[in-house]
Amino acid sequence: MAEGLRAYGLIVWMWTRSALAYRASFLMTAAVNFAATGLDFLAILLMFSQVDRLGGFSLPEVAFLYGTAGTAFGLADLALGSMERLGGRVRDGTLDTLLVRPVPVLAQVAADRFALRRIGRIVQGLLVLVWSVTRLELHWTALDLVLLPMMLLSGAGIFGAVFVAGAAFQFWAGDASEVQNSFTYGGATLLQYPPSVFAKELVRGVTFVMPLAFVNWLPALRILGRQDPLGLPGWVDFAPPLVAVACCALAGAAWRAGLRSYRSTGS
Amino acid sequence: MPDMTALIELDRVEKVFDVRRRTGPLRRERRQVRAVDGISFTVPAGQVVGYIGPNGAGKSTTVKMLTGILTPSGGRLRVAGIDPSRERTRLARRIGVVFGQRTTLWWDLPLRDSYELVRRMYRIDAARYRRNLDRCVGLLDLAPLLDVPVRQLSLGQRMRGDIAAALLHDPEVLYLDEPTIGLDVVSKAKVRAFLRTVNTEQGTTVLLTTHDLTDIEQLCRRVMVIDHGRLVYDGGLDGLHAAGDSERTLVVDFERELPPVELPGARCERVEGPRQWIAFPAAASAAPLVAELAARHGVVDLSVREPAIEDVIARMYAASSTAPA
Amino acid sequence: MHLYATVAASGFRRHATYRVATAAGVFTNTVFGFITAYTYIALWHERPHLGGYDQSMALTYVWIGQALFATSSLMGGGFQDELIERVRSGDIAVDLHRPADLQAWWLAADLGRAGYQLLARGAVPMACGALAFDLALPASPATWAFFLLSVALGVLVSFALRYLVVLSVFWLMDGTGIVAVSGLSTLFFSGMLLPLNAFPGDLSAIALVLPWSALLQVPADILLGRHTGGALAAALAFQAAWAVLLLGAGRLLQSAATRKVVVQGG
Numbered sequence: 088m089a090e091g092l093r094a095y096g097l098i099v100w101m102w103t104r105s106a107l108a109y110r111a112s113f114l115m116t117a118a119v120n121f122a123a124t125g126l127d128f129l130a131i132l133l134m135f136s137q138v139d140r141l142g143g144f145s146l147p148e149v150a151f152l153y154g155t156a157g158t159a160f161g162l163a164d165l166a167l168g169s170m171e172r173l174g175g176r177v178r179d180g181t182l183d184t185l186l187v188r189p190v191p192v193l194a195q196v197a198a199d200r201f202a203l204r205r206i207g208r209i210v211q212g213l214l215v216l217v218w219s220v221t222r223l224e225l226h227w228t229a230l231d232l233v234l235l236p237m238m239l240l241s242g243a244g245i246f247g248a249v250f251v252a253g254a255a256f257q258f259w260a261g262d263a264s265e266v267q268n269s270f271t272y273g274g275a276t277l278l279q280y281p282p283s284v285f286a287k288e289l290v291r292g293v294t295f296v297m298p299l300a301f302v303n304w305l306p307a308l309r310i311l312g313r314q315d316p317l318g319l320p321g322w323v324d325f326a327p328p329l330v331a332v333a334c335c336a337l338a339g340a341a342w343r344a345g346l347r348s349y350r351s352t353g354s
Numbered sequence: 355m356p357d358m359t360a361l362i363e364l365d366r367v368e369k370v371f372d373v374r375r376r377t378g379p380l381r382r383e384r385r386q387v388r389a390v391d392g393i394s395f396t397v398p399a400g401q402v403v404g405y406i407g408p409n410g411a412g413k414s415t416t417v418k419m420l421t422g423i424l425t426p427s428g429g430r431l432r433v434a435g436i437d438p439s440r441e442r443t444r445l446a447r448r449i450g451v452v453f454g455q456r457t458t459l460w461w462d463l464p465l466r467d468s469y470e471l472v473r474r475m476y477r478i479d480a481a482r483y484r485r486n487l488d489r490c491v492g493l494l495d496l497a498p499l500l501d502v503p504v505r506q507l508s509l510g511q512r513m514r515g516d517i518a519a520a521l522l523h524d525p526e527v528l529y530l531d532e533p534t535i536g537l538d539v540v541s542k543a544k545v546r547a548f549l550r551t552v553n554t555e556q557g558t559t560v561l562l563t564t565h566d567l568t569d570i571e572q573l574c575r576r577v578m579v580i581d582h583g584r585l586v587y588d589g590g591l592d593g594l595h596a597a598g599d600s601e602r603t604l605v606v607d608f609e610r611e612l613p614p615v616e617l618p619g620a621r622c623e624r625v626e627g628p629r630q631w632i633a634f635p636a637a638a639s640a641a642p643l644v645a646e647l648a649a650r651h652g653v654v655d656l657s658v659r660e661p662a663i664e665d666v667i668a669r670m671y672a673a674s675s676t677a678p679a
Numbered sequence: 680m681h682l683y684a685t686v687a688a689s690g691f692r693r694h695a696t697y698r699v700a701t702a703a704g705v706f707t708n709t710v711f712g713f714i715t716a717y718t719y720i721a722l723w724h725e726r727p728h729l730g731g732y733d734q735s736m737a738l739t740y741v742w743i744g745q746a747l748f749a750t751s752s753l754m755g756g757g758f759q760d761e762l763i764e765r766v767r768s769g770d771i772a773v774d775l776h777r778p779a780d781l782q783a784w785w786l787a788a789d790l791g792r793a794g795y796q797l798l799a800r801g802a803v804p805m806a807c808g809a810l811a812f813d814l815a816l817p818a819s820p821a822t823w824a825f826f827l828l829s830v831a832l833g834v835l836v837s838f839a840l841r842y843l844v845v846l847s848v849f850w851l852m853d854g855t856g857i858v859a860v861s862g863l864s865t866l867f868f869s870g871m872l873l874p875l876n877a878f879p880g881d882l883s884a885i886a887l888v889l890p891w892s893a894l895l896q897v898p899a900d901i902l903l904g905r906h907t908g909g910a911l912a913a914a915l916a917f918q919a920a921w922a923v924l925l926l927g928a929g930r931l932l933q934s935a936a937t938r939k940v941v942v943q944g945g
Contacts, residue, residue: 112853115855116855116859122863123862126863133879134718134873136879137725137729139725141718142721262698262700262703263700263703265700265703265706266706268707269711273710276711277714283721284718285714286717289713
């Protein structure tokens, strides 16, 4: 674990240094990343130019959901976004070159082509989050103040697990890498809107099957002083760290199973 | 009592793949392929071994098992006393691997940054890193390439860069999978000279797979031939003298159709219109033949074909008493 | 002509070989279709006739968008990266001296790709949407035929725009910026985020006359039966006009690029 983090840090540092060597190019791609993620929020603004409420939620409330989902996803994307290329590495055989180095493969795949420009998504999410907080006039309790950063970090953990599990899936179905987008980008898009917008079955699905609801919906609804549509007990709002740890453990197991399968079949 | 000097030990190692093939729109056929079928050998420290065989014979699969990439289906395998598939990362510090077709370097980073990353990954201390890097840069002419991103290097330059990267941490064993494939003559010579130096000066054990007989002749004192997943020859280079009996072929396009030409020390194998295939001993020079032909007839074009490794292996089967019938 | 038909057929086949990737794409389009559909239900619940659509029309619009997402390259891409790489590496000089016309060649290949993606990535998400929601799909075969014609014109406009982007790389050092900007413009102004007629006032009026509206908004409105008779002809003419104009601009830029290559050697 420590060896993996050290190697991850080394590779990330090298890529960042080489990206910053071309400063103009870096700034432009970061700006593009920022704008591309901003487009989602633009869609929400367009909707609110026509209505005052969506699913019973005001613009600042939706912006709060957007900001928390966007920041959590952005953190996971920055740290592990490169993992979606695993299928390609299996196909062209370059994964083998990572297996002969004395550091964990997961760290190498995750850090490969680390793109600092993906920080644009985090910045954009945080800006929307800050804006929403200034407009919401919430009564912050000490608990809420703990809940907010915990939500962002746990959310990043849950999305990170999705990235790792998605990459593990590519050991078996390398060409199906786009399926991962449904759960990463699709999940992030879903969580930008209030759960009241969606069908109950869908909300149940992302609570109990694929626990994305723990990224922001459950804790954010508490901060916003709203009921969650499934009427779950209140303590569930504090479960995200546990859910994140469980997801990461499962994703880790999936990754090891995938790697074991690769090492026995070579494909 | 195991042989204490043996660095690489294989005892009836097997690798079986399940291959699924589409036979219809929904039907799939499963069958087992024994890529490596009970191979046993040992390599003492300091030896340079050629591991050859036709495509699909199981060479790469063996190397992948030796490096810990693939888990064997059966048998016992040890490299420097380590079971590669169980302790892959521990073994990685003691071996170097070069894949001819795929670089182990970071594609978008300059060579220098790749090396720096290798240094930190393998925790090579500064003095040793400096010494090894200087030696590699000097012997492989890498100085002008250090600041070039790997993707901009030519195949030969990249291969030299890869070999250097595999040696920075002083590995005890160096695996080379087709190290000269696709290289020009100059690069090939440079790579071979370097490998010889590393072996004699550092005592590094080298196992290389190749399609190029010259690699074997110039580097290896011992050759192993694998075919259909089985070791069919394991012996000294003298076994390769059979390769000396093999023939090269001169393919000549004459200006017009001619009867089969007759030349001393050569024989016409085939005639097709104005083109003729003329076989001559692999050890002989083509130059006098070409001069003779050009003097006698109008020659439009010609080329020399090297003996295929498959042919040489067939001859080795015949020449070697150790080979199964 | 025969040559370009072959190129188109090979473009079709080339994409048809990636079966698993296609299935993955269909899955993703369907997931995004569901998410967007629910947000539109909420939106049209608040404003029942927003943009002149009722709720089932709005939902139909969502699934048309997912069905055309790959076909009409609503996020850019397609042949772009490959051709830009040829421009950057200088291989384009070889292409420009071939007897085949560069623009026609890549257009044919892109039409082949679009044809495959309409069949493979369009039909299934549309069917999923129709099963899960009450869609306003027309019964008249003529409407479907005009829709397909409009999609084809949309693909032409989409190609023409992306081709212009590629050619700009002859003068720019790096294509990353312009490719990204054009991709985002396409996403926004095609109506992929929200139907253009549901945009607020002036923005809607502007977006509806820009070329990107030919990619999704116009075909969708034709399938939804919003254009009939003279209006239908006008809508198709609008698409055709943009196609001609942009393909023409591509030709002009292409000859300028050819001169540049001849003068500077790439």
